[in-house]
Amino acid sequence: MNLIAGVELGGTKCIVVRANPDGVILEQEAILTTDPSTTMQLIERRLASWWAQEAFEALGVASFGPLQLDRSLPSWGSITSTAKPGWRATPVASRLAERFPVPVSFDTDVNGAAFAEARWGAGNGLEDLAYVTVGTGVGVGLIVNGRATRGLGHCEAGHMRVARSTWDWPGICPYHGDCVEGLASGPAIAARTGRPGEALADDDQVWDEVVETLAHLTQALVATAGPRRVLLGGGVMAGREALITRVDERVRALIGDYLDLPADRFVTAPGLGALAGPLGPIALALNDAESSSVARSTC
Numbered sequence: 001m002n003l004i005a006g007v008e009l010g011g012t013k014c015i016v017v018r019a020n021p022d023g024v025i026l027e028q029e030a031i032l033t034t035d036p037s038t039t040m041q042l043i044e045r046r047l048a049s050w051w052a053q054e055a056f057e058a059l060g061v062a063s064f065g066p067l068q069l070d071r072s073l074p075s076w077g078s079i080t081s082t083a084k085p086g087w088r089a090t091p092v093a094s095r096l097a098e099r100f101p102v103p104v105s106f107d108t109d110v111n112g113a114a115f116a117e118a119r120w121g122a123g124n125g126l127e128d129l130a131y132v133t134v135g136t137g138v139g140v141g142l143i144v145n146g147r148a149t150r151g152l153g154h155c156e157a158g159h160m161r162v163a164r165s166t167w168d169w170p171g172i173c174p175y176h177g178d179c180v181e182g183l184a185s186g187p188a189i190a191a192r193t194g195r196p197g198e199a200l201a202d203d204d205q206v207w208d209e210v211v212e213t214l215a216h217l218t219q220a221l222v223a224t225a226g227p228r229r230v231l232l233g234g235g236v237m238a239g240r241e242a243l244i245t246r247v248d249e250r251v252r253a254l255i256g257d258y259l260d261l262p263a264d265r266f267v268t269a270p271g272l273g274a275l276a277g278p279l280g281p282i283a284l285a286l287n288d289a290e291s292s293s294v295a296r297s298t299c
Contacts, residue, residue, distance in 0.1 A: 005047055005056040005100075006281030008109055009063040009092060011084055011136060014039065015278045016046045018056065021286060023120045023279055036090045044099055051100065058289055060105040060281030061093045062112030069106065069154055077106050083174060105284040111148045111155070112280020113233075113270070114141030119283050122231055122271030130227040131270065132158075132217065133234035134210075138181040140217075144225050162216035169209075184213040186236050198235075202242045210236075211243060215250035218267060222255060228262070233270040244269055 003026075008015040010033060017028040027050070031042045050056065066082060068075045077094030079087050093106035107115075114123070114131035123129040123143075131141035138158035142149045149155050159179045171182030172191050182188055189197040193206050200206065218230050230251075232244050248267035255261065270276050 003054060003056040004058050004060065004282050004285045005050060006060045006062070006278065006285065007043055007047075007096070008112065008277045008281055009033065009039075009043075009061065010109060010277070011064045014043065016043055017278045017282065018050050019279070019282045023116070023282060025275070025278060025282075028278060035086050040090075040092070040095060044096070047096070047100065056100075056102060058103050058105070058285040059096060059100055060112070060283070060285035060288075061096065062107055062109040062277070062280040062284060063092055065108050066153060066156070067106070067108060069150065077104070103285070103288060105281070105288045107148060107284050108139065108141065108154050109277065109280060110139035110141035111143075112141070112284050113272075113276040114143050114148070114231075114280075115283035115287055116276050116279035117231055117270055117272055118143060119286070120272060120279065121276060122268060123229055124271075126228050128226060128228045130218075130221050130225070130230045131276075132214065132230060132232050134184060134214070134232070134236040135186055135234035138185050138217075138234075140221070142221065142225055142227070144227075149225070157217060157221060160217060160220060162213055162220065164212075180213055180217045184210045184236075189236065202240065207243055207246075211246045211250055214247050215254060218247065218251045219254045222251070222259060222261075230267045231270045232267055233276065237269070238273075241269065 004019055006017045012033055014031050014033055015028055017025050019025045029046050033039050066080045068078045068080050077091055079090045082088055093104050097104040110131055110133050114129055117123040117131055118126055118129050127146040129143045133139045140155050140157035142155040158181045159176055161179050171178030172188050173179050173182030186197055251267055
């Protein structure tokens with residue numbers, strides 16, 4: 001495989017990339033995420049221009065969700081019950097699959113980032129990994145035995161309710177109020193303090209609540225899925241190494257001696273930084289290609 005195309009579709013902007021199998025991005029373009037028709041047309045235009053130069057061999061799409069990931073259903077490849085205006089029930093991967101005659105991979109943006117970190121970043125070589133992104137929302141990419149979790153749907157641990165201390169702020173999630181996203185996301189911090197998170201010092205009192213919330217989320221992930229490492233990224237946590245250290249320490253205290261966590265850092269920053277997102281769809285496409293190759297070889 002020589003060239004792979006990828007689309008990281010975010011709630012604010014999307015990144016369209018062309019890369020090689022080593023994770024080297026050869027070209028990329030940022031597109032504002034506006035209404036579905038305009039956004040998808042711009043994505044298709046960029047992909048078509050690359051296709052005309054040299055056909056890519058696979059296409060990965062890592063999108064904000066929730067998503068329909070069951071390929072047996074006609075709605076596969078669509079965004080489902082999102083709160084983003086105009087995007088509910090929008091076909092994304094299925095539309096691109098009709099346009100470009102290559103295998104199309106589709107998963108959440110945070111699962112894509114988790115797979116990119118497992119392939120090229122701080123989770124390199126690990127088959128059990130959690131990637132928690134704290135930004136406009138709180139998303140969790142959860143990989144177990146080398147595969148993203150499935151079931152009723154993809155992982156939505158950012159909407160988990162966790163134990164709280166003495167503070168009784170109701171949270172801002174429109175669905176659940178005081179779930180993790182409603183307490184620890186960027187908009188939640190701004191609503192609570194009246195200032196954006198980047199304007200707050202590491203010793204601001206609000207971080208005590210954010211650390212506690214993220215530590216309880218991590219404890220729950222460890223108790224249920226047993227990731228060997230938890231990466232804590234996103235715009236809210238970027239450059240906040242002191243806070244990530246506090247989450248790591250609090251997780252160890254919550255778990256106690258019941259589970260044997262690695263002696264070195266268990267909760268840590270992502271290794272790819274801002275590249276985790278754009279490389280996510282590339283990692284998805286490579287994973288599916290490798291799985292298909294293994295399946296053919298065993299037939």
